[in-house]
Amino acid sequence: MPVAVCSAALPFDVAAALRGVAEVRAPAAGRMSRAELLAAVRDADALISLLVDRVDEELLAAAPRLRVVANCAVGYDNVDVAAATARGVAVTHTPDVLTDATADFTWALLLAVARRVVEGDALVRSGTWAGWEPGQLLGAPIAGRTLGIVGFGRIGRAVARRARGFDMAILYASPRPAGADAAALAARRVSLDELLAEADVVSLHCPLTDATRHLIDRRALAAMKSTALLVNTARGACVDEAALVDALEAGDIAGAALDVFEREPDVHPGLVASPKVVLAPHAGSATTAARAEMARLCAGAVRDVLSGRRPAHLLNPEALR
Numbered sequence: 001m002p003v004a005v006c007s008a009a010l011p012f013d014v015a016a017a018l019r020g021v022a023e024v025r026a027p028a029a030g031r032m033s034r035a036e037l038l039a040a041v042r043d044a045d046a047l048i049s050l051l052v053d054r055v056d057e058e059l060l061a062a063a064p065r066l067r068v069v070a071n072c073a074v075g076y077d078n079v080d081v082a083a084a085t086a087r088g089v090a091v092t093h094t095p096d097v098l099t100d101a102t103a104d105f106t107w108a109l110l111l112a113v114a115r116r117v118v119e120g121d122a123l124v125r126s127g128t129w130a131g132w133e134p135g136q137l138l139g140a141p142i143a144g145r146t147l148g149i150v151g152f153g154r155i156g157r158a159v160a161r162r163a164r165g166f167d168m169a170i171l172y173a174s175p176r177p178a179g180a181d182a183a184a185l186a187a188r189r190v191s192l193d194e195l196l197a198e199a200d201v202v203s204l205h206c207p208l209t210d211a212t213r214h215l216i217d218r219r220a221l222a223a224m225k226s227t228a229l230l231v232n233t234a235r236g237a238c239v240d241e242a243a244l245v246d247a248l249e250a251g252d253i254a255g256a257a258l259d260v261f262e263r264e265p266d267v268h269p270g271l272v273a274s275p276k277v278v279l280a281p282h283a284g285s286a287t288t289a290a291r292a293e294m295a296r297l298c299a300g301a302v303r304d305v306l307s308g309r310r311p312a313h314l315l316n317p318e319a320l321r
């Protein structure tokens with residue numbers, strides 16, 4: 001019986017989904033450490049990995065029987081896809097099923113930072129709130145303002161659809177025009193520089209690649225309005241965190257809401273200390289339904305590859321030729 005290693009306990013019965021196809025080895029709770037994972041994949045035919053697992057040359061070399069890596073995330077910057085392809089290992093990911101959850105959460109963060117929800121919560125809990133005051137916790141207006149979306153894929157477009165309900169003008173920066181979808185949303189494609197200069201809220205929805213690492217750097221932050229807000233539910237390294245801390249301190253931008261960080265789980269102390277920042281623990285897809293569907297997709301991919309079928313959401317079809 002082939003062996004499928006699942007690096008974490010998932011909110012879906014992977015073993016039941018793979019009954020008769022593979023013996024599933026997964027921790028009863030929590031997730032495997034790097035050392036545990038490297039040991040576990042030694043005789044694995046399939047791996048269900050998390051975005052925090054580095055699926056690199058070292059891991060692939062430690063897993064000579066591996067045929068498929070099903071990455072339980074839409075982002076796959078943690079996987080060396082080229083190295084997997086060179087070894088004939090199929091790589092899949094989990095788009096679509098987390099789009100709404102992540103777009104909803106982007107809006108939760110956007111509104112939280114604009115209207116200072118976390119500061120308000122802390123004030124009420126502190127017992128020091130002395131009652132309503134006209135100048136208390138004034139925030140930024142959102143309705144009717146301009147939203148700049150960087151990366152106009154599934155999640156970026158879902159965030160834009162929600163923005164229509166707030167009567168926002170929508171700008172997007174993307175390597176490709178979005179065609180009919182953009183027209184339906186009245187979204188205008190502009191250069192990144194134009195977007196940074198015009199948007200009241202800049203929201204990141206691009207994958208992390210060599211081209212997007214530190215896309216939001218000192219220069220980009222200086223180009224934003226001093227009243228603008230930055231929201232990042234994409235990948236932490238798309239933003240230069242040290243530059244962001246400086247920009248917030250200098251008043252170059254008004255605030256930031258961050259779900260992702262450059263060196264998770266570490267967070268730059270300047271962000272932790274800043275009242276202008278709302279922080280979340282990489283929870284964009286964290287709904288019961290989305291996380292279960294992501295795991296179900298991964299089990300399906302493992303089942304398909306081990307049964308000689310082409311899986312959905314295959315990132316490297318060349319690996320199966």
Ligand code: GLV
Pocket residue numbers: 051072073074075076098234284285
């Ligand atoms: C979450 O960050 C994902 O890529 O699924």
